[in-house]
Amino acid sequence: MSVIDTSGPCDVAIIGGGAAGVLAAIGVLRGAQQPLRVLILEPSLPLARGVAYATPYPEHLLNVPAGKMGGFPDKVEDFLEYLLDVQAFPGVDRDTLATQFVPRRCFADYLRHRLQQAVEVSPAQLEIRAERVQALDRDAVGFQLTLASGQQLLARRVVLASGNALRPLPARGAGSLPDGKRVEAWDFDAVHGIAGNADVAIVGSGLSMADTVVSLVATGHRGRIHVLSRHALLPLPHAKGPAADYDPEPLLRMDLRQRLHALRQHAVQAAERGIPWQNVMERIRPMGQALWQTLSFDDQRRFLRHVVRYWDVHRHRIAASVHAQLMQLQQQGQLQLHRGRLETAFADGACVQLTAFDKRRHPFQLDVQHVINATGVEMRAQAMRNALLQQLLGSGMARPGPHGMGIDSAADGSLIDADGVVEPRVQVLGSLRIGSLWESLAIPELRVQAAQAATALLG
Ligand SMILES: Cc1cc2nc3c(=O)[nH]c(=O)nc-3n(C[C@H](O)[C@H](O)[C@H](O)COP(=O)(O)OP(=O)(O)OC[C@H]3O[C@@H](n4cnc5c(N)ncnc54)[C@H](O)[C@@H]3O)c2cc1C
Structure with a gap:
């Protein structure tokens, strides 16, 4: 049996126990080769609910089919496997279930189930504390975390997975x-x-x-x-129909105007062959981050000003x-x-x-x-109502991401501070990376980021 010293600093502190934080914890627990102390700090238990999966109501459905919601990049059907294993929908066969939009609450159950399984076989030890982190500062061993209760903790490495902040109602009064x-x-x-x-x-x-x-x-x-x-x-709405088979690579070398024109052309040509426009969008779904990162800064700004509303209704179906x-x-x-x-x-x-x-x-x-x-996710770092983020920005530990959206992070997810120095011991996940990646909210992106963060933290 492994003996872990719980009086000293923890090895990995995960701030936020929504889907992203839990996926990162599973990655660290699965990858650990030796005893480690892993701590999740999340004020709203049980884990893995965050905003999206906290709803207990069956009418709130996932907006991604069950067959694509797996939490791991090498097992995108893992959520489907879980639903079948626990017989969540008795009588529904595998192929049908794979294409269904099941209630969102099932996803939190799934993540907690996989977390528990990872705990049982890992040499690492997981602690969960129902606490909000108010501040994060550098310290001789790594980092000092100040909790809302006033208590302070030390951590060698940190995952920032504080997730979605709600936009305030934009009205006087x-x-x-x-x-x-x-x-x-x-x-x-x-x-x-x-x-x-x-x-x-x-x-x-x-x-x-x-x-x-x-x-x-x-x-x-x-x-x-x-x-x-x-x-x-x-x-x-989502639509069923044959997959689009055009080559999306040339889009990456076009400017914004050319891309929009080319996409419309692909949609017209697809419609002539009985392929819904939705599947033209599906074809570029895995390239969302590359499409953003290959736009010039000015085109990104134009996109945010003029295109984003139209993009959102076509992309977030x-x-x-x-x-x-x-x-x-x-x-x-x-x-x-x-x-x-x-x-x-x-x-x-x-x-x-x-x-x-x-x-x-x-x-x-x-x-x-x-x-x-229902104004949705706040993207502007300075406006996010989260004391920890404001403290990080105020102390210079973090700086706003491109276009003021989220906080800045390197390609490998490491935090970038106000002087541009990369801090690989702090890994950033999810919507906080929106300025650098644009597509950084949904599970297909989060599972990749969480796996990368786990590798970086264990390395
Ligand atoms: C309503 C809604 C529906 C969605 N539906 C889908 C879907 O069907 N499919 C899909 O792929 N994506 C969906 N998404 C996208 C969703 O954002 C991600 O799937 C995922 O839930 C994000 O997880 P997260 O952990 O990054 O953030 P969150 O879910 O926001 O979790 C962050 C957690 O961090 C905690 N936290 C925040 N600050 C602190 C702090 N200072 N200290 C400690 N803890 C802190 C919060 O309490 C919260 O639990 C949806 C989003 C929303 C808002």
Whole structure:
């Protein structure tokens, strides 16, 4: 039996026990050749839920088919294997299950199951502490972590996997709305608790909006559902059909304008052969990071300013069943889509009064019982409401990533500080790397990053 000294510094401290942190822990536990002390710090237990997989509600589905959600780059069908092993969907055969969008909560169960299996055979020891990390500083042995409880810990190496930060509601007055009038879309229980006859306004029209609408439908909501966003584009559905087989490599040598033109051409040609445009997008899915990194800085900026909304609805698609629900609600008039920029949100008796401006700067007003913030993931480092990130930026241990998005990291995931010095003992995972990689949110990217981080940390 291995004897590990738990009084001294831990070997690897993982900050954040969402999907990315847990995948990194599994990688370290599996790769360890000798006794090591691995610590996960996560205030919201049980592990592996983070934002995405914390929902207990069956209507919240994964937006990637089960056959592609495996947590390991060398075993992309591992999630599917797990579902079959535990007989999560008795009577559904393997091929059918591989293409299905199963409830998101299954994924957290899967990750915890694999973590437990890794613990059982590893010479390393895993500790889990329900704590938030407030500060990270360099120290003689490596790093000193200050916890929200005030306690301090030492670690030789660190994984930063603090994940997704919610964007605040972009409206004057929103901060002073009474509790319950302003609801966060990621607060799944609060959305479920909304009275069935209430009129609501959902701000944002992406995946979190879709989550909110399916929850309202599941609770039998009868009130009006206003959806307000600057572009009023709804997420598009996944589609079945033959795979696209064009060569995507030349796209990497084109500028932004040429790429968009070429992609449209591929979609037109594919449609002529009965191939849905969705599969044209699927063809470039594995190249998301390369496509971003081969754009010039100016083209990246143009993309963020002019293209990103259109990109998002084509790239971040939803299950066809969810899309059909949205369309039906819109046709019935229960869901009303508004294009506009939200300006103010003030309480007015039992109502919330929202003021927005349309494209021509004409004001319009929505009176509802609840406003739901579905504006999604905060990408700007300086705006992320996470004390640890603000401390890292303030102390110079980290600097904002390209275009101010996320924090800067090297190609191997090492943190880059304010002077540009690479710190390989701190590995950064997930949405924090968005400025450098763009595609850095979903499991297909996280599993690669987590495996690389584990290798770097063990090395
Ligand atoms: C609503 C939603 C649905 C999604 N659906 C899918 C999907 O179907 N398929 C897919 O591939 N991707 C999906 N994603 C993308 C998703 O971001 C990733 O799959 C994954 O959940 C991200 O995991 P993470 O660990 O990086 O971040 P998170 O899930 O955000 O977890 C980060 C964790 O870090 C903790 N933390 C933060 N700060 C600190 C701190 N200072 N100290 C200690 N702990 C801290 C938080 O409590 C949290 O638990 C979805 C995202 C969202 C928001």
